[in-house]
Amino acid sequence: MSLKTFLLSLMLLPLLAQSQQLPENLEKRFRFVRTQSGELIAVRAPWLSNRMSVRPFIEQVKRDLFNEQQIFASYAAKGQTFDYRQQLRAELAQLEDVFESQKSGKVGLNFQQIMDYLENAIANLSVVDGQGAVDEVAAEGLLEEYALEMERNWTHFQLDIVARLDDARFFYRRASTHKILDWALGQAARRFSSLPLLNTISYILKQVHRLTLEQRAFAQNMLLYYLDRYQPAELGLSTEEYGHILSSIYESRISWFNYIESNRAAENWLRYGSNHYYAVLRGASGKLNNYVQRHSVQEATRLNFAFARVQSEENDLAINLINNVHSYTANPAVAFDFNRPHRIRNLRRLIRLGQLGLSFLPIPNWIKSNVDSFASSTYQPHVLTEGALVGWFEDQGDEQMVQLLMNQIANPFFIR
Numbered sequence: 001m002s003l004k005t006f007l008l009s010l011m012l013l014p015l016l017a018q019s020q021q022l023p024e025n026l027e028k029r030f031r032f033v034r035t036q037s038g039e040l041i042a043v044r045a046p047w048l049s050n051r052m053s054v055r056p057f058i059e060q061v062k063r064d065l066f067n068e069q070q071i072f073a074s075y076a077a078k079g080q081t082f083d084y085r086q087q088l089r090a091e092l093a094q095l096e097d098v099f100e101s102q103k104s105g106k107v108g109l110n111f112q113q114i115m116d117y118l119e120n121a122i123a124n125l126s127v128v129d130g131q132g133a134v135d136e137v138a139a140e141g142l143l144e145e146y147a148l149e150m151e152r153n154w155t156h157f158q159l160d161i162v163a164r165l166d167d168a169r170f171f172y173r174r175a176s177t178h179k180i181l182d183w184a185l186g187q188a189a190r191r192f193s194s195l196p197l198l199n200t201i202s203y204i205l206k207q208v209h210r211l212t213l214e215q216r217a218f219a220q221n222m223l224l225y226y227l228d229r230y231q232p233a234e235l236g237l238s239t240e241e242y243g244h245i246l247s248s249i250y251e252s253r254i255s256w257f258n259y260i261e262s263n264r265a266a267e268n269w270l271r272y273g274s275n276h277y278y279a280v281l282r283g284a285s286g287k288l289n290n291y292v293q294r295h296s297v298q299e300a301t302r303l304n305f306a307f308a309r310v311q312s313e314e315n316d317l318a319i320n321l322i323n324n325v326h327s328y329t330a331n332p333a334v335a336f337d338f339n340r341p342h343r344i345r346n347l348r349r350l351i352r353l354g355q356l357g358l359s360f361l362p363i364p365n366w367i368k369s370n371v372d373s374f375a376s377s378t379y380q381p382h383v384l385t386e387g388a389l390v391g392w393f394e395d396q397g398d399e400q401m402v403q404l405l406m407n408q409i410a411n412p413f414f415i416r
Helices: 003-011 024-029 055-077 081-095 111-124 130-140 142-152 178-191 195-229 239-251 259-267 272-294 343-360 365-377 380-395 399-409
Strands: 031-034 040-044 161-164 299-302 307-311 316-324 332-337
Touching (some): 024 195, 040 239, 055 130, 055 343, 111 343, 111 365, 130 343, 142 178, 178 195, 195 239, 239 259, 272 316, 332 343, 343 365, 343 399, 365 380, 380 399
Antiparallel strands (some): 031 040, 040 161, 299 307
């Protein structure tokens, strides 16, 4: 289908709505795009951002920096800087896996070494001008140039399209967004002679790029919740349309360099997605069974394909059956703590600050890279999968839980 025909279909959306009543929140979040003849060609998420800007992320970083410096100042005013470090250590210790805490990464850093670097990086932000560095790199102009380049390619990205049923290579052809980021990082290396400033703008560019583009994956996991919860007919879909939506979602996860996998998807377009989806379901079920056996779980309730609520005398948790705590363990991550609603949000905020703080530590790049990679593994894949958890609570009508989850996901580009 040509781009002109596809855009015409989008304009005709109000006239092509499904005759049956769809789940209310599904209708609020997604649009099924059909041609005049009734062929389903795409699924849109119109609530995703349609503009490119670095400003929301800059404001979030500065707010996080300010809040952490205020916390440090309150300890320092009472002569309790040691207690501040102890508190940081206790927060980061939540990541420790009692079963696999001594496992090392590929370059030999063990869990405790990683924690020490992250703790030092966060604490060091109390004595360096992190906000000043952010302001300086923002004023230079490269971030706005990067945003304009992304804007020029916005039609190519089509972030609001979460599934394209009539094109088995739709997302594969749009998987080369890294070229714009590579260009911006190259420009940063030429323009900034100060290593801390270069590290700071590199951190901002990478995070803005990730947060902007991951909106689609988050929305796709929310859509997967509805595909998991309802029968195709309840969603106004045929079995073939249901299969093609799944295939399109999983096709979007093929790396730009994996042409062989792209061919595999195109050759088995009807079942490619369902094969992946049911493999995920089986893996999640096995992970839940293992978790129940290794912990004192009194009650385990499967929420959807990706999450379960597990309760014991001490804990009441939603666990992520797709993503691990971090890259050093195979145990499921905690997605939400019902007894401590802000626990995950606060931990992720600290880890993000630690990643920024690495910019100012005089340590070798290979250590920086390894610590940063580990830190990313503690939350970046998780927030994408949490689209399915937000979908579940939204479908239950629990707006308070939706807000708590969106706060801990902390993507400033989402429009709610």
